[in-house]
Each structure stands twice: as C-alpha cells, then as structure tokens.
Amino acid sequence: MSTNFEYRSKIAAALLGRPGDFPAYFRLYDELFNFGTGGHIIEFGISPPRVPGRQPTDHDMILTAAQLLKTNTNLTPEAAGRALLKQLPPGRSQGEIDFVLNLAVQAMYMVDANIRGSDGSFYATGKSWNQGEAFVDFVARCFPQVSAERQEHIAMVIEERKALKAWKLRDRLNISFKGTDNLANHLLFDPRNRVVYVFHHAAYLKAHLDLWSERPAAKDAGISSALEHGTLSPRLLAETLHSLQSILFCYDDDRSMTMLQQLVKRHSFDHSSCIHEGYKMFQSTADSFPYTYWGERLAVLHGLMNNRPPRTNLGRWVRWRASESNSFLIAMLALAISIVVGILSLGLSGLQVWIAWQAWKFPVDGRA
Numbered sequence: 001m002s003t004n005f006e007y008r009s010k011i012a013a014a015l016l017g018r019p020g021d022f023p024a025y026f027r028l029y030d031e032l033f034n035f036g037t038g039g040h041i042i043e044f045g046i047s048p049p050r051v052p053g054r055q056p057t058d059h060d061m062i063l064t065a066a067q068l069l070k071t072n073t074n075l076t077p078e079a080a081g082r083a084l085l086k087q088l089p090p091g092r093s094q095g096e097i098d099f100v101l102n103l104a105v106q107a108m109y110m111v112d113a114n115i116r117g118s119d120g121s122f123y124a125t126g127k128s129w130n131q132g133e134a135f136v137d138f139v140a141r142c143f144p145q146v147s148a149e150r151q152e153h154i155a156m157v158i159e160e161r162k163a164l165k166a167w168k169l170r171d172r173l174n175i176s177f178k179g180t181d182n183l184a185n186h187l188l189f190d191p192r193n194r195v196v197y198v199f200h201h202a203a204y205l206k207a208h209l210d211l212w213s214e215r216p217a218a219k220d221a222g223i224s225s226a227l228e229h230g231t232l233s234p235r236l237l238a239e240t241l242h243s244l245q246s247i248l249f250c251y252d253d254d255r256s257m258t259m260l261q262q263l264v265k266r267h268s269f270d271h272s273s274c275i276h277e278g279y280k281m282f283q284s285t286a287d288s289f290p291y292t293y294w295g296e297r298l299a300v301l302h303g304l305m306n307n308r309p310p311r312t313n314l315g316r317w318v319r320w321r322a323s324e325s326n327s328f329l330i331a332m333l334a335l336a337i338s339i340v341v342g343i344l345s346l347g348l349s350g351l352q353v354w355i356a357w358q359a360w361k362f363p364v365d366g367r368a
Contacts, residue, residue, distance in 0.1 A: 007059045014063050015108045015230070016207040024270035025204050028181050029107055033059070036099040057096060061088060065104035066230070073136040073227045077101065077115050077129055105129070108230060110204060111142055112182040127184060140223045142184035143236055146295040154295035157302045164301050166248040167255045169196065172308055177248075179269050183232075186240055187297035189304075196301070198248065200263070203272035205241045209234060209280040216281045236293045238282040243294055244273055251276035 008026055009019045016022065036057070065084050069075065075083065081097045098115045105113040114128035129138040146154050169175040176193075179200045180186065186199035212218060212234045218225075219234050226233045245251045249260040263269040282289055291298065 011059065011063065011107065015066060016204065017211045018207060020207070022203050022207070024201055024268070024272070027268070028201075029103075032103055032106060033057075033062075036103060057100060061100050062104050062107060064088070065100045066108045069101075069104060069108070069135055070228065070230045073224065074134045076132050076134060077113075078131060080135065106181070109139065109227070109232060110181065110183045110199070110201060111139060112184070113138070136224050136227055139227060139232075143223065143233075143293050144296075145292050146290075150296070150299075151290060154291055154299060157295065157299045158291055160302065161247045161298075163305050164247050164298060165250055165253065165256055166196075167259050169301060169305070170259070173304055175304075177263065179263070179267055183240065187243060187294050187301070189297070189300050198244065198269075199240055200244070200269040200273050202241060202244060202270050202275070204270075205237050205244075206272065206277060206280075208232060209237050209241070212237075212281060219281050233293075234281060235289075238279045238289070239291055239294050242279055242282075243291075243298065245276050247298070249273070
C-alpha cells in the first residue's frame with residue numbers, strides 16, 4: 001500500500017469535519033478500499049498504471065459519491081448509480097459503481113449499505129439499501145425510534161443502567177463483546193453466540209457531534225435533516241457515545257475501563273473510546289436525556305439480567321417452582337401425591353381393622 005497519506009487529510013476534512021488522526025476510522029477505510037480495488041490504491045493527483053481489464057478507482061470517486069448522497073438524500077440505488085456514472089470517467093462497471101456507493105455510505109455515515117446484498121457478513125441487522133428505496137428511508141430504517149408506548153419502560157431501564165455494565169454481563173451471563181463498524185448493529189445481541197456487538201468508533205462520534213456544535217438548537221434534528229448536513233442525528237450520535245462510555249464501559253468504573261482497554265489492545269477497538277470528553281451539546285443532560293434510538297436494545301440486555309439463570313441448585317429449584325409453565329405440573333404432582341397418601345391411609349386403616357378382628361377371634365391366653 002502507498003505511504004502517501006495526503007488523502008486522509010482530505011477525507012477527514014470532507015467527511016469528519018476536520019483533519020486529524022483517526023487511526024481506527026482509516027484502518028477500516030483502507031481495509032475496505034484495498035479489498036474493493038483488489039489492492040490497487042490510487043492517491044489524489046497520481047496517475048497510476050492501469051490494471052489490465054480493470055478501470056482503477058480513486059479516493060476522489062468516494063468523495064464524489066458522498067457529496068452526491070448528501071445533496072440528494074432521496075436517491076435510490078439505481079438513481080444514485082446513474083447520477084454517479086455521469087460524474088465519473090467512462091468505463092465504470094456496475095460492480096465498481098456499487099462499491100463506490102457502498103464505501104461512500106460507510107465512510108460518511110458508518111452504515112453498511114450492502115447494495116445488491118453483496119455482504120454475507122456475520123450476524124447483523126440484515127438491512128440493505130434496497131432497489132427502489134430512497135437513501136433517507138434506508139438510513140431511517142436502520143435506526144428505528146422507540147415508540148411512545150415503550151418510553152416509560154425504556155426510562156426505567158436507563159435508570160437501572162448500572163446493571164448493564166459490560167463486565168457484569170460477561171460475568172453473570174457469559175456474554176462477550178465484539179466490535180462492529182456498522183453503526184446499525186450497535187448493541188445488537190446475538191443469542192446463539194451470546195455476543196453483543198458494539199460500535200466502537202468513538203473518534204468518529206465525537207467528530208460528528210462537533211459538526212453540530214454551532215447549531216445547539218438542532219439537538220433534536222432527525223435523520224432526514226442530518227443527512228443533508230453529511231452527518232447523523234445528534235441524539236443518535238450522543239446516545240451511541242453515552243451507551244459506550246457511561247453504560248457498558250462506564251468511564252469512572254475501574255473494572256469497566258480495564259475491560260475496555262483489553263478490547264482496544266486485543267480486538268482493535270478505537271482507542272478514543274477510552275477517552276471520555278463529555279457529550280458535547282448534551283453534556284448538561286447526559287444522565288437524564290431519554291434514549292430515542294438504542295432504548296429497545298438496552299431493554300433486551302436489561303431483560304436478560306433480570307431473568308438470568310440462578311447460580312446455585314437451590315436457586316434453580318426455586319426458579320423452577322416459581323415458573324408459571326410448571327404450575328400445572330406441580331398441581332398434578334400434588335394431586336398424585338394426595339391420591340397415593342390416601343390409598344396408603346386406607347390400606348393402613350384396613351390393616352388395623354384386620355389385626356383387631358384377628359385379636360378378637362383368636363384371643364391369646366395370658367396365663368402361664
């Protein structure tokens with residue numbers, strides 16, 4: 001791979017709002033770009049040799065696609081592909097156009113668009129940017145909001161967030177944590193593998209929250225208006241950062257921070273996730289604002305903690321007896337025992353009558 005990293009400054013300025021060192025973000029970007037171009041990385045302003053039978057892709061194409069989606073969030077994948085094709089040099093295949101759009105969505109919004117179902121990845125939301133679907137509708141579908149009927153329950157879950165620390169979930173439920181680069185998979189629980197996916201790109205979240213710093217009145221901006229600014233809803237960004245640094249890996253809890261540092265070291269979590277810098281425009285209400293986006297997934301984890309299996313035999317027996325599914329069985333067992341005891345009582349009564357009758361019929365002479 002080329003050692004010329006000028007493209008990073010340009011991409012950071014365009015998609016993150018400022019130049020800077022974003023190691024986890026660019027590790028992902030370079031990995032995806034390298035994979036999608038077959039290892040043929042093109043820098044800005046450089047004319048590389050052509051690969052036989054293939055038109056090379058460069059980073060400018062990614063920025064062009066990002067700007068296209070930012071200025072028209074109602075584009076469908078087909079319309080976006082046609083519009084992008086007009087802005088690029090001729091000779092681009094459909095596969096290359098899909099790759100450029102996918103990477104543009106990932107780089108700007110940290111969501112896997114998975115156009116044409118090209119991603120057969122691990123347990124995930126299963127959401128793709130479908131044919132005929134407006135881009136804004138796809139992103140909104142990735143981040144459903146908590147219904148009004150569930151808000152009170154979600155508020156209760158947030159009040160009891162101390163039970164949702166990652167080390168408690170690990171120790172009490174044998175749950176492990178895996179980093180995800182797809183924001184739509186944040187806090188998603190995979191019951192088969194007992195894994196919770198965590199969006200760990202804290203530097204990205206902080207940078208995009210900074211994009212809203214000059215518009216504090218827009219803290220409740222929704223997905224639609226946010227996409228037009230090349231970012232996501234500030235509340236979604238703040239909730240994600242808060243759930244990472246104040247719930248799962250609480251920044252003022254030693255065991256939480258030790259666990260997070262291990263994930264950074266061993267599993268390439270973003271090191272910025274260990275650095276707590278507040279929640280920008282939400283700082284004054286960080287411990288009380290309602291969870292609009294991630295509440296339901298936290299509720300799943302909360303439910304697991306409340307219904308965790310007992311550790312002792314006595315506890316398991318009490319849980320088994322308390323289970324409603326066993327109430328009928330227990331009642332039938334009690335009835336069966338009563339019947340058996342009744343039969344035994346009748347048998348004993350009969351035996352006593354027979355012994356008394358025998359004693360009367362055959363008296364024993366007590367004289368020696």
